[in-house]
Amino acid sequence: MLDFAPTEEQEEIRKLAQSIALDHLRPHARKAEAERDSSTELRLTLAQTGLTTPFPEEYGGSGPLEAVTYTLIAEELAYGDPGLALNIIGSLMGPLTVWLAGSREQQERYLPPFGDPTSGYLQRGSLAFAERSGSYTLADVHLQARRTGEGYLLNGTKRDVVHGQRADLRVVLARLAESESAEGQLCAFVLHGVQEGLSIQDEEEKLGLQAAPSATYHFHQAQLPAEALLGEAGSSGAVRAATLYQILRAAIACGTARAAFEYCSAYARERIAFGRPIVSYQGIAFIIAEMAMKLDAARLLTWRAACSWDRGEADETLIYEAESAQHQAVKMAQAATTDAIQVMGGAGFMQDHPAEMWMRDAAAME
Template sequence: MLDFAPTEEQEEIRKLAQSLALDHLRPHARRAEAEQDSSTELRLTLAQTGLTSPFPEEYGGSGPLEAVTYTLIAEELAYGDPGLALNIIGSLMGPLTVWLAGSHEQQQQYLPPFCNPTSGYLQRGSLAFAESTGTYRLADIRLQARRTSEGYLLTGTKRDVVHGQRADLRVVLARLVENENENEDKVAEGKLCAFVLPSPLEGLSIQAEAEKLGLQAAPSARYRFTQAQVPASALLGEAGSSGVVRAATLYQILRAALACGTARAAFEYCSAYARERIAFGRPIVSYQGIAFMIAEMAMKLDAARLLTWRAACSWDRGEADETLIREAESAQRQAIKMAQAATTDAIQVMGGAGFMQDHPAEMWMRDAAAME
């Protein structure tokens, strides 16, 4: 039987992440939402802890990544603020994909700038995963990459690319196809691959996603590739390698952890409110209608968290690609649905106060709705 109890070291890291979330993320969540980005001071603070450089020490990082550890970190950061947490995790996914899928030469080229002790915190990465016609599932990736004598031609769209407009390192997931305009079934069968996009890139149109419902503290963009030519050296490692699958499933697992952190924040906040709010002479938490709703939130949160931890454990053990995909996508789907329900229920528990910006519950509800 799997033991999900964190090690002593993981518990110390989790407490550090929670301290950062409560001291540096939640107090500045409204400002970050208004400014639609994180502050330079926050990025510097995180860099000084080593949490944002989970790369091998040979590149200047703090050490190799463990999915379970970063699942704990992601949940705690989202407990502070989901938008800022996605801002942080989204920036990491570009260089993490290089580490997991790229060759040693590509790792040497792209990773050191993110680990630089004096300027690494200024670097932004991005991973283009979801598309305008799909969700965060590997089966929905339809961006076509076709071999040419000069490299690869990219055709298709991407959405919700965190830091996509201003990233220093842009990585995109695509499907390798043999012929132009393949039918949907053939594209779906193409090998999954990842490319580092040169800048500038002719044939790539980038449009910022403005006025989003939620997660506004994580600036995102849409990509449109129209016969965009990239060199052969832009391909990370080999097409169809397990490294690309591991990078994609890691992102799904961390997104599930962000959803768990969001739901936990809403659950604890509305629970405290229900204990303090007096109606008809007693706290509203004493009424069955409220108590049952809160209890169900706790139960579903635990279930989604266990799914997420199981997927993270499988990732750390190096399970087969099929197992990783199934568990990561299941955890992501259940966690996001749970977070959307939990944040909506938190509003119901708080009544009219839940919609007031004096409380963070309405922001968490919008953030959860924007996670799909």
């Protein structure tokens, strides 16, 4: 039955995430941008909340992830800072993909380090999704995997891999093709024990989202062992992981837009021009009204995809809904952050305010 209210429990988790975002993310956003990473203290703080270990308790996690709940969390984190939110979620996608796509044996091997109560927060995961086009749509995943006698041979490029350079657990999305010409099934591989054929390049100068360090992978006849394939070829684990990433990226976009919307609203309420707060002019008020409306629209689209993910809808439905949400939310966030600067005028352009950073962050999302 149609319902648009989070449960009480979800509301509590959302509030917790919001307080973390306001107390620990927003104040450190500029520092994280300059240092191109989160601090160890922040990661420890987050680990203590249990928000960063949403996988089964038997592996030391705080309980399996629900997409709707985590969508609420992701929006709050991005409301604190989009770059740090992506830093956190990008890392999380490594163990989550193992949980969603891996065999029991693979889960037992790769998940416990992330759930370790004393050192888990130092672990970094990563999921390589985007390729040359930079887009996070599955139709643009072409990295080729071919079966050989001993395992798999990978050829192609991945970019924008959050934590790609320093991850303890690297997972990549690829197409397992039976022949050279066919576009194969979506699969996830763990890059473990890759001896040669893989070069990793730091992406140093980015337009935005610098707080989420990323790398490019080049595969040239890279040989992977047979156990590198997570789960079985053709199972929907890889699709569930990929669509989850898309849904959470949509939530990050919503959080970014909300940060910009609230920030410029507060500014427009205080700023006086011609004797009145500028928000009392329809020319400004309508821009902000439009922002609020389009943010709500994109958020609802994101929630719908998350609901379908939790219900375990068919792959085709999930892909359509997750990609729609991501596309619309990112587009909306780009417009909202740009308009926020416009509302603030010259001040919006200055680094004294975070609006210019959010506009660059939103532009870097797709």
